Amino acid sequence: xxxxxxxxxxxxxxxxxxxxxxxxxxxxxxxxxxxxxxxxxxxxxxxxxxxxxxxxxxxxxxxxxxxxxxxxxxxxxxxxxxxxxxxxxxxxxxxxxxxxxxxxxxxxxxxxxxxxxxxxxxxxxxxxxxxxxxxxxxxxxxxxxxxxxxxxxxxxxxxxxxxxxxxxxxxxxxxxxxxxxxxxxxxxxxxxxxxxxxxxxxxxxxxxxxxxxxxxxxxxxxxxxxxxxxxxxxxxxxxxxxxxxxxxxxxxxxxxxxxxxxxxxxxxxxxxxxxxxxxxxxxxxxxxxxxxxxxxxxxxxxxxxxxxxxxxxxxxx
Ligand SMILES: [Zn+2]
Numbered sequence: 001x002x003x004x005x006x007x008x009x010x011x012x013x014x015x016x017x018x019x020x021x022x023x024x025x026x027x028x029x030x031x032x033x034x035x036x037x038x039x040x041x042x043x044x045x046x047x048x049x050x051x052x053x054x055x056x057x058x059x060x061x062x063x064x065x066x067x068x069x070x071x072x073x074x075x076x077x078x079x080x081x082x083x084x085x086x087x088x089x090x091x092x093x094x095x096x097x098x099x100x101x102x103x104x105x106x107x108x109x110x111x112x113x114x115x116x117x118x119x120x121x122x123x124x125x126x127x128x129x130x131x132x133x134x135x136x137x138x139x140x141x142x143x144x145x146x147x148x149x150x151x152x153x154x155x156x157x158x159x160x161x162x163x164x165x166x167x168x169x170x171x172x173x174x175x176x177x178x179x180x181x182x183x184x185x186x187x188x189x190x191x192x193x194x195x196x197x198x199x200x201x202x203x204x205x206x207x208x209x210x211x212x213x214x215x216x217x218x219x220x221x222x223x224x225x226x227x228x229x230x231x232x233x234x235x236x237x238x239x240x241x242x243x244x245x246x247x248x249x250x251x252x253x254x255x256x257x258x259x260x261x262x263x264x265x266x267x268x269x270x271x272x273x274x275x276x277x278x279x280x281x282x283x284x285x286x287x288x289x290x291x292x293x294x295x296x297x298x299x300x301x302x303x304x305x306x307x308x309x310x311x312x313x314x315x316x317x
């Protein structure tokens with residue numbers, strides 16, 4: 001069976017303004033790596049569909065979804081009329097343009113479709129090369145470059161629509177996934193394990209919001225060997241006990257030592273190792289089912305190489 005790869009051109013058109021690190025070129029860097037390493041043919045490509053609003057409302061309040069729709073559709077219509085759209089700030093570092101509504105729906109839609117592909121046995125696992133990312137989006141708030149929480153939307157789809165009893169969320173982005181925690185804390189069908197630099201934006205995660213949250217804050221300048229030790233000692237026993245039937249990954253690559261948004265020291269081999277450890281758990285308890293969604297990763301070359309390492313592992317290459 002194959003690894004599904006979901007993306008869409010709309011995700012490339014969402015643009016938060018010149019100089020913003022969460023830029024369209026991030027997706028180009030990933031594509032370039034795949035093409036130059038002959039990975040293109042190894043993946044089963046799909047165009048991401050737009051998520052239904054009902055899917056979003058499994059993770060976000062109906063009021064928040066309606067507010068986002070009103071704000072972002074207005075920008076979309078402005079752009080469709082040929083008017084210039086200056087990036088509109090939704091928080092100090094999160095901006096929308098005329099393509100953000102479509103991109104945000106595609107990003108969440110990719111995660112949902114990936115879940116269905118894997119659940120239906122049409123792919124062993126899946127990677128969503130999408131933006132905007134999702135793990136900072138809370139139930140009621142866009143923040144930290146995120147609008148809808150793609151992973152939380154997909155996890156709830158797996159539970160509420162596809163009938164699973166237990167899913168795990170694994171978040172190895174360098175920033176704490178505060179949005180995912182906000183949405184999934186105290187949902188005892190979910191175990192979330194994460195590792196993140198502390199202190200660092202969004203300055204949360206030290207006090208978990210629920211017993212189903214396993215947060216591992218690590219100090220700046222922690223390197224790969226220490227991170228691997230902590231994952232082995234803390235995540236693995238908890239995942240083994242929980243026996244997830246499917247694993248969702250918030251795959252951020254900004255803990256790479258070349259990434260300038262944080263100060264951790266991971267390299268490509270660490271991302272490969274983490275991916276293989278997640279796959280071990282998935283193989284034992286979840287029929288191998290993994291849906292991974294792109295979160296952060298801002299050094300373009302390091303991002304391409306790191307996603308490459310992650311995908312190579314997922315595809316068994
Ligand atoms: Zn991040």
